[in-house]
Amino acid sequence: MLTLYDNLESGNGHKVRLLLSLLGTEYQLIEKDIHTGETRTPEFLAMNPNGRIPLLVLADGRHLPESNAILSYLAEGTAWMPDDRFERAQVLSWMFFEQYNHEPNVAVARFWCHHLELTPERLAALEAKREQGRKALQVMELQLSYSDWLVGSQPSIADIALYSYTSVADEGGYDLAAYPGIKHWLARMESLSGFIPMVPFDAL
Ligand SMILES: N[C@@H](CCC(=O)N[C@@H](CS)C(=O)NCC(=O)O)C(=O)O
Incomplete structure (x- = not known):
């Protein structure tokens, strides 16, 4: 196992x-x-x-x-990774984006809000993180304004990689109301059979 x-x-x-x-x-x-x-x-x-x-x-x-x-x-070998060579590379492209542009800003802002004492210096750094995070969310928003999923016509691990921290972005001070494409995509993810949510901080 x-x-x-x-x-x-x-x-x-x-x-x-x-x-x-x-x-x-x-x-x-x-x-x-x-x-x-x-x-x-x-x-x-x-x-x-x-x-x-x-x-x-x-x-x-x-x-x-x-x-x-x-x-x-x-x-590997499941519907969550496309067979098509180009689509597989597109999946990787979103996963690299997640680790370089999204997670270091969206996830780190959430972590700081809940685990660090927010001194004036940290608040300034937090606002800079949020600005970078909003740019990453805007990239996703642009893609999701003209496609249901990040790659191809069905969900893939690109969507999973970006779902988790996006779904709790509000815990880092992001307002997802500004991203209607992302909101609809989150709802599509949450309707998949077998879906489990992120555990909110206040439930831990
Ligand atoms: N790039 C790694 C990041 C992993 C990571 O940052 N894990 C954090 C929790 S989200 C951790 O284990 N922190 C404990 C530590 O750094 O000691 C991944 O995507 O798995």
């Missing part, structure tokens, strides 16, 4: 739990406290030298870190 090391606050982890749920794949969940260094112990670093969740452990004991690499592994 697959084992997933994760933390329920994490959108990177949620991406993986969401795909596993949509695929109906059973797995064992091991929660790690990311605020007390549980992913920085020698035992954990031996599994992922980068000291972060999510981390997937295969039935044969091999370890795979990085949410989007895990999505690619799990989606």
